[in-house]
Amino acid sequence: MSVKVSSDDFTEQKILSKIAQLYYVDDLNQQKIAAKLNISRTKVSRSINKAKQSNIVSIKINSPLEKFIELESALEKVFELKECLVVPSNEDPAQVYGNMAVLLAELLDRLLDDGDMLGIGWGATLKNISASLVPLKKMNIKMVPLLGGLGKVGIEIHTNSVSSMLGQKYGGLSYAIHSPAVLDSRQAKEIMEKDSGVSEIFKLCEKIETALIGMSDLGEDSTLIKTGNFSIDDFKYLEGLGAAGDVNLIFINEEGKEIKNKLDERLLRMSPERLKKVKNVIGAAFGPQKIRVMLGALRGEFINILLTDENTAIELIKNA
Amino acid sequence: MSVKVSSDDFTEQKILSKIAQLYYVDDLNQQKIAAKLNISRTKVSRSINKAKQSNIVSIKINSPLEKFIELESALEKVFELKECLVVPSNEDPAQVYGNMAVLLAELLDRLLDDGDMLGIGWGATLKNISASLVPLKKMNIKMVPLLGGLGKVGIEIHTNSVSSMLGQKYGGLSYAIHSPAVLDSRQAKEIMEKDSGVSEIFKLCEKIETALIGMSDLGEDSTLIKTGNFSIDDFKYLEGLGAAGDVNLIFINEEGKEIKNKLDERLLRMSPERLKKVKNVIGAAFGPQKIRVMLGALRGEFINILLTDENTAIELIKNA
DNA sequence: TCATATAATGCACATAGTTTCAATAATTTT
DNA sequence: AAAATTATTGAAACTATGTGCATTATATGA
Numbered sequence: 001m002s003v004k005v006s007s008d009d010f011t012e013q014k015i016l017s018k019i020a021q022l023y024y025v026d027d028l029n030q031q032k033i034a035a036k037l038n039i040s041r042t043k044v045s046r047s048i049n050k051a052k053q054s055n056i057v058s059i060k061i062n063s064p065l066e067k068f069i070e071l072e073s074a075l076e077k078v079f080e081l082k083e084c085l086v087v088p089s090n091e092d093p094a095q096v097y098g099n100m101a102v103l104l105a106e107l108l109d110r111l112l113d114d115g116d117m118l119g120i121g122w123g124a125t126l127k128n129i130s131a132s133l134v135p136l137k138k139m140n141i142k143m144v145p146l147l148g149g150l151g152k153v154g155i156e157i158h159t160n161s162v163s164s165m166l167g168q169k170y171g172g173l174s175y176a177i178h179s180p181a182v183l184d185s186r187q188a189k190e191i192m193e194k195d196s197g198v199s200e201i202f203k204l205c206e207k208i209e210t211a212l213i214g215m216s217d218l219g220e221d222s223t224l225i226k227t228g229n230f231s232i233d234d235f236k237y238l239e240g241l242g243a244a245g246d247v248n249l250i251f252i253n254e255e256g257k258e259i260k261n262k263l264d265e266r267l268l269r270m271s272p273e274r275l276k277k278v279k280n281v282i283g284a285a286f287g288p289q290k291i292r293v294m295l296g297a298l299r300g301e302f303i304n305i306l307l308t309d310e311n312t313a314i315e316l317i318k319n320a
Numbered sequence: 321m322s323v324k325v326s327s328d329d330f331t332e333q334k335i336l337s338k339i340a341q342l343y344y345v346d347d348l349n350q351q352k353i354a355a356k357l358n359i360s361r362t363k364v365s366r367s368i369n370k371a372k373q374s375n376i377v378s379i380k381i382n383s384p385l386e387k388f389i390e391l392e393s394a395l396e397k398v399f400e401l402k403e404c405l406v407v408p409s410n411e412d413p414a415q416v417y418g419n420m421a422v423l424l425a426e427l428l429d430r431l432l433d434d435g436d437m438l439g440i441g442w443g444a445t446l447k448n449i450s451a452s453l454v455p456l457k458k459m460n461i462k463m464v465p466l467l468g469g470l471g472k473v474g475i476e477i478h479t480n481s482v483s484s485m486l487g488q489k490y491g492g493l494s495y496a497i498h499s500p501a502v503l504d505s506r507q508a509k510e511i512m513e514k515d516s517g518v519s520e521i522f523k524l525c526e527k528i529e530t531a532l533i534g535m536s537d538l539g540e541d542s543t544l545i546k547t548g549n550f551s552i553d554d555f556k557y558l559e560g561l562g563a564a565g566d567v568n569l570i571f572i573n574e575e576g577k578e579i580k581n582k583l584d585e586r587l588l589r590m591s592p593e594r595l596k597k598v599k600n601v602i603g604a605a606f607g608p609q610k611i612r613v614m615l616g617a618l619r620g621e622f623i624n625i626l627l628t629d630e631n632t633a634i635e636l637i638k639n640a
Numbered sequence: 641t642c643a644t645a646t647a648a649t650g651c652a653c654a655t656a657g658t659t660t661c662a663a664t665a666a667t668t669t670t
Numbered sequence: 671a672a673a674a675t676t677a678t679t680g681a682a683a684c685t686a687t688g689t690g691c692a693t694t695a696t697a698t699g700a
């Protein structure tokens with residue numbers, strides 16, 4: 001009896017391997033295999049599936065980019081992302097920005113059509129990527145800032161400059177927001193909100209389907225401190241509340257929960273509720289200090305497309 | 321300029337690898353990949369092809385039987401066979417016969433249906449394979465000898481015994497031919513041919529679509545000598561004409577040409593012309609001494625399905 | 641810069657592959 | 671050994687994939 005079973009297994013494996021070979025290696029179609037082996041096409045189809053499931057067939061992607069692709073697939077699955085793009089890590093951040101720019105150009109080419117709007121967040125990463133981005137083709141897209149200006153004149157990280165740079169490169173239009181992102185009082189913010197120019201932009205934001213945002217940590221080196229918009233005490237206060245950083249000036253913790261705080265009422269930026277409704281939110285960031293805020297942005301689903309580097313990708317997966 | 325080209329290549333390879341990964345590894349269909357990446361389904365299809373052609377995708381068959389499958393594919397191509405089956409070589413011929421029997425059972429299961437006829441040739445190989453064959457399922461098939469009897473009573477290699485053994489195993493019918501294969505004179509052969517029993521069988525032969533035959537060399541150990549049907553002088557005479565051996569008592573050289581000879585008119589067997597019309601002719605043989613006659617049978621297209629062992633398969637490919 | 645050649649794109653159709661379902665065959669249980 | 675259960679099968683309906691062709695976009699050369 002056992003002899004019979006083992007010869008059945010042998011026979012089965014033989015025929016599965018043979019069919020797999022004919023299909024995948026010799027490139028016959030299922031119809032031809034069926035005719036050749038005198039079996040039904042249905043059986044060929046089922047045998048191929050069986051061969052795949054029993055690992056008789058192994059398919060591999062051979063590419064120098066393979067490891068990045070695998071990281072991307074893993075992150076897409078773990079954080080339920082629409083898409084993830086990973087570039088090689090490099091000691092020289094300029095290299096990383098450059099590679100990110102190449103992938104971002106390809107991504108935007110797929111995501112945007114003539115007439116579409118692109119929401120723009122803030123951050124050094126965004127600024128640097130945008131600087132080296134070369135559009136695949138010109139498009140009549142409209143750049144819309146998602147928050148007020150940050151930084152003083154001369155420190156060009158404010159959203160308007162990123163918007164206008166991208167607008168110029170794409171040959172499209174860029175809107176400017178004529179208000180700071182951080183105001184002195186709730187009253188001041190409410191007044192700015194009602195300003196016709198500002199409110200027009202926030203009205204446009206309602207229709208945005210694609211946005212590009214950065215993620216920032218609360219370290220002392222943070223651009224927010226450098227620009228003078230926030231003090232070290234502000235950061236300590238936010239850390240005390242459990243914040244890990246911000247996405248588009250929305251402060252969040254590592255778990256992805258928004259950290260409501262006393263500063264919120266003075267911030268002029270797209271609301272968390274609205275941001276979560278945007279179809280494609282591309283978040284770009286890398287580096288060990290960003291891990292916590294990135295985890296928050298991913299877990300809280302503030303972003304659904306991630307652009308990062310290899311080392312950061314590995315860390316994110318470890319902590320997933 | 322060169323920078324732009326290389327980043328285009330990078331971008332292209334990236335997207336091809338990504339699509340290939342999604343398709344082959346993550347098992348998304350083309351429609352879903354298209355939706356995910358915001359491109360047309362057509363483009364996905366074309367990208368997958370490009371990825372295959374540029375060897376980004378490599379497909380391998382993993383199976384302990386892989387090397388046999390590869391030999392089979394190679395032989396099928398080189399000799400334009402309908403099918404080829406290769407079993408592991410083994411010092412113990414009984415093991416080889418056993419494995420051949422397993423594959424033959426599976427083959428016959430595919431080739432034959434209820435009511436079909438199976439033509440049976442002669443030879444020690446056939447006898448031994450048939451002895452260990454276990455049918456996959458019972459079938460009402462009819463065994464028809466393709467030549468007269470060989471050997472004396474007690475030396476059971478004559479076709480009738482192979483036929484009846486297989487007939488019993490399959491639960492089918494086996495015809496017996498009541499005449500020797502080698503007669504004393506042309507007249508004797510012509511008389512036997514007219515015998516009602518014999519002519520009935522040769523009439524059945526006309527309708528045969530599947531046949532199982534052996535291939536025999538002209539060595540002194542050949543069964544034909546042992547049975548006394550041929551003398552060493554006969555063999556020397558045939559060798560002198562360039563014969564390498566026989567398929568169903570049709571003498572052929574290494575190139576596949578039939579060697580007409582003075583013995584032919586005394587042989588009672590299916591004609592070469594008729595044999596070549598049979599849809600499926602399964603030839604089974606192995607061993608170094610058989611190489612020449614097997615090459616002839618393959619090149620002369622006397623057989624279109626080959627059943628052999630690994631070492632013989634390798635030799636055949638070397639000499640192809 | 642414009643005209644021309646060349647390549648990329650997506651639609652509509654053609655081909656290929658999978659799944660459902662009803663029938664048949666194999667297996668297990670009684 | 672008969673009955674009940676489970677697995678296998680192939681035809682047909684469905685889904686997925688590939689391709690020819692007209693169109694649009696891109697590159698090339700005058």
